[in-house]
Every structure is written in structure tokens, then in C-alpha cells.
Amino acid sequence: MNEQTRTRRKFLGGAAAAGAGTLAFPMIAKAQGPISMRWQSTWPSKDIFHEYALDFARKVNDMTGGDMKIEVLPAGAVVPAFNLLDAVSKGTLDGGHGVVVYHYGKNNALALWGSGPGFGMDANMLLAWHKYGGGKAFLEKLYQSIGANVKSYVYGPMASQPLGWFKKPITKAADMKGLKFRTVGLSIDVFTAMGVAVNALPGGEIVPALDRGLLDGAEFNNASSDRLLGFPDVSKVCMLQSYHQNAEQFEILFNKTKYDALPEKLRAILDNAVEAASADMSWKAIDRYSKDYEEMQKKDGVKFYKTPDAILQQQLTIYDGVVDKMSRSNALFKEILDSQRAFAARTVKWDMDTNTNRRMAYNHYFGPKQAKKS
Secondary structure (H helix, E strand, O other): OOHHHHHHHHHHHHHHHHHHHHHHOOOOOOOOOOEEEEEEEOOOOOOHHHHHHHHHHHHHHHHOOOOEEEEEEOOOOOOOHHHHHHHHHHOOOOEEEEOHHHHOOOOHHHHHHOOEOHHHOOHHHHHHHHHHOOHHHHHHHHHHHOOOOEEEEEEEEOOOOOOEEEOOOOOOHHHHOOOEEEOOOHHHHHHHHOOOEEOOOOHHHHHHHHHOOOOOEEOOOOHHHHHHHOHHHHOOEEEEOOOOEOOOEEEEEEEHHHHHOOOHHHHHHHHHHHHHHHHHHHHHHHHHHHHHHHHHHHOOOOEEEEOOHHHHHHHHHHHHHHHHHHHHHOHHHHHHHHHHHHHHHHHHHHHHHHOOOHHHHHHHHHOHHHHHHO
């Protein structure tokens, strides 16, 4: 056996021994635990909005098979409701659940995702604009302009919000003048121009303020939230229909640094979990809001009135003046507003021309004549 052969055999024998060693003592990668995230909502724990936040977290926890676990705390657990954006951006919280309009003070254009008539769009149509009409890119640009280190998902269409709760029915525009009233976003400017003294408060503080006489009236959102927060305990008059928040939706926020570090698979799950939660939220809202709307009339003694058309028309006129002024001082505001207007001109016309008016069918089946038959 020559030296070359002996060397080759020695090398192969060593390699075999090493292989055997590898098989006998395999390298075991340390299993990583689930990615945990601590969130806060901008809602009291008793509000159905906090329930929506929990619903989303549960969907993510289930869809990831436990690879991600989101814990959602109620408003105030870590920071006040209106401080959510800063807390998520800085990493004090990993994420949160709220509404875009709560960040209105950072840049007034953020209110265009919730305040105002939306050029006739409902909340689902505004979501369509956000996803397919350029809104998502605008929102990302806005957050970059204010230095917010966040990943935002907009989801969950809301029904048109009531004008609000009052001590007596509002029959004309003059009835609003001088009232101490709670609202948020661009609605602050609209109601102020209507002669109202506005105080922006988070959800959990509204009813106590009404009870102590610090407010004469207030709006929040919907029949279930309003009932759970205790509005019927301090007022028996609610005015339905308004343009001040005709089209709004929820927002899910992630700290962008933490979001970007997630595996691609988990980010894809989040994309789809948001849309699943959006659909589920809208279906749950129809069921729950209608039940509470009925219960407040039957059990709580609440009287609901339609807001007079004269006030609705006044809101539209004032809103136009407000956004025109803001457009002149904020180029991005104008760009977003023009984009919404163009999208609405096409989609709202299609919607009105295509969909059958529901009131005729409702009156046919549930109107006075049918009531007599039953």
C-alpha cells in the first residue's frame, strides 16, 4: 500500500468517524417559544370595541397555531387612550387597537379616515378606497411625516354614527348653540362652527362627564357601545344620523421595528387575519347593535329621533368650509381629500344606481299594514 493510498484511507476513516459522531450526537437547535406581544386598546374593557380587539387577537393566536400570542389590555392600563400611537411607536407597547382619528392632533389629515361625510361613502366604501384607491399609501406617508414608527392596518367598517345624546330632542340648528359637547377629529371643527363648545374625551370619560353636568351632550359611536358605557343612565334622548362621522373604521397598530422582524409567514397571516376580523366585526355589529337598539327602547326608556335634514345640510356646508381651509395649509390633506372625492364620485354613484332601496321592502313586510295583520 503506497503512502497516497494510506493517506486517503485515513482521511475517509476520519470522515466516517466524524459522521458517526454526528449521527450519534446530533446538534439540537433550541426551540424558540411563541412571539409574545403586549397590546392596549383605546377602549374600556366593558365596551364592545375592546371585544373587537380581543377578537382580532384570538384570531391571530389561533391562526398562528400559538406561534404568536397577543395580549390586549384595556385603555389606560399602560397609557391614556389618546397616547396609543406614541406608545406603540416608541415600543412601550408592541401594538394596539383604536381609530386613526385619535391621532388628529399629529396631523389633521389623519382625521380623513373617520371624520366627515366621506363624500357620501359609507365606511366599507372608505375601506375600499383605502385598499384599492390609494389610501393605504397616503396613510403610510402621513405616518412617515410625523415620525411614527408603526405598521398600520385599517379595518372594521362602522355604521354611520348618531348625532349624539342630549337632554331634549334637537329640532333645529339653533338648539345646538352653546351646548357643551363631546366629539373628536374634524368633527371638533364642524361642531365648533355650529356654535357648540367642544370637549374631546376618550370613551370611558364621557358618561361621567355627562352625569356631572360637565357636558350637555355627547356622541360616541353605536347602540351597543353607548349602552355598555351607560349613556341611557344619564340621558333618554338620542339623535340618530349625522354626517360628522359618517364613514369610520378601526385601526390595528404594530410597532414597525417589531413587525418588520416577524417571519414572512407570520406577516402573511396577519394580513389575512385583519381581513377576517374586519368581516366578522361587521357581522357581529349588525347583530349586537340592532339588539341593543331595540333593548334601549323597550327596557331603558330611550327615545330615538332622526336628526333634522336642515342640520345634516348644515353639517355638509360647514364641513366643506373646514376642509377647504385645511387644504390650503396642508398640501397632503388636499391630496388625500381629492383622492377620496374622485373615488366617491365613481363608487357612490354606482352604489346608489345599483342597490335597491331597502325601506320599501321593510315597509312592505314590517310596516303599519303588516303590524295590523299580526
